[in-house]
Amino acid sequence: MFIFAISFLAILHLVTVQSIPAGHSPKVGYAFDGYPVYGPYTDGGGLPTDLDICNGRNHPSLGYLYHTTVSAPYTFGCYAGEVLCANFNMNAPAGCLSSPPSSGATSLTCTDLGLISGVSIKEVPWTVIETNVPSRVRCTVESCASTAPYCWHTNNTANTAYTSSINCVENGNRLKITANGVPNHFIGKFPMSESTYHLNRPSDNPNSLSEQSFTWYIPKYPIMKSVFPTQSIVTDVNALPFGPTGFAINSVPFFNMYNMGMLDAVDGSEGFEVLDMCLGHPQMFGAYHYHTTPHCLINELNGVTNAVSCGNSNNAATSSPNPVVTNSPNSTTNSPTITLVLLVTLLFLIVLFHA
Secondary structure, X not given: OHHHHHXXXXXXXHHHHHHOOXXXXXXXXXXXXXXXXXXOOOHHHOOOOXXXXXXXXXXXXXXXXXXXXXXXXXXXXXXXXXXXXXXXXXXXXXOOEOOOOOOOOOOOOHHHHOOOOOOEXXXXXXXXXXXXXXXXXXXXXXXXXXXXXXXXXXXOOOEOXXXXXXXXXXXXXXXXXXXXXXXXXXXXXXXXXXXXHOOOOOOOEOOOOOOOOEEEEEEOOOOEOOOOOOOOOOOOOOOOOOOOOXXXXXXXXXXXXXXXXXXXXXXXXXXXXXOOXXXXXXXXXXXXXXOOOOHHHHHHHOOOOOOOOOOOHHHOOOOOOOOOOOOOOOOOOOHHHHHHHXXXXXXXXXXXXXX
């Protein structure tokens, strides 16, 4: 009995350590090839040094995955795996599949995706600080630096008319995702335009958030491309399509690194692109989207309150064009692992009871 108990504890420790890497960023979404997208940090809280040209890597326990990064391409730079043509109304990538693979080394279920839905959001008012335009400094999740081009007001009445929605059903050898594009965190109140703020900047955002009717498909059996890409979106604009390239687990689509003017949408050195505190914004049809790390989503996953201040020097913090993301040692909970741990626990109790 003692030997079994020791064996049980060893198995439990091994399963837990392998499946919840300490310091690793949580999963924030999926590329359309079915491979997951994680935040910027790998095991131990460091930045990965072995990313391939698509911003992906083979993790010893999580398998192939993408990381967001603090520099271009910010999310994934190309598709390492096969994608389905059904995701693209136009501008479909060359070689996309008309039908999904029927088998593969790994399989996905809707439960694996870890989708977040049913959260009401607020649109937070903000103010442009004209004397700071076009500063590259971004507002962090905690505050806005004194040199930021805008600041936020959370003490004002905010609009709560939107509720996030994302759902998944198995559809043959693919997973069908339907989403309204509304995040699970508050956003900046748009439009942010010249007509509203009397600023002469072509990169102001005149769009407003509106609910969408997205339908996306990812393979149930993700498989790598037979010929791995040699170019990323950084060096070849055809490496990824424009419009949605994947989705966050809170229903917001990922877009590639460029805006409509083919300028870097994240790095302010090319042209100040108005991204809100959570590094998202709506496009011309009202679709809120991310070009980079969705750090407000990561904070929500880690139980960190998203709160900002405006004009409070005590809370001012210098931020970079892509703020550092809060991490949690328990940020990659894996549901199959939890199931295995419960089964092992049950087996231990049965043996103990009959001993």
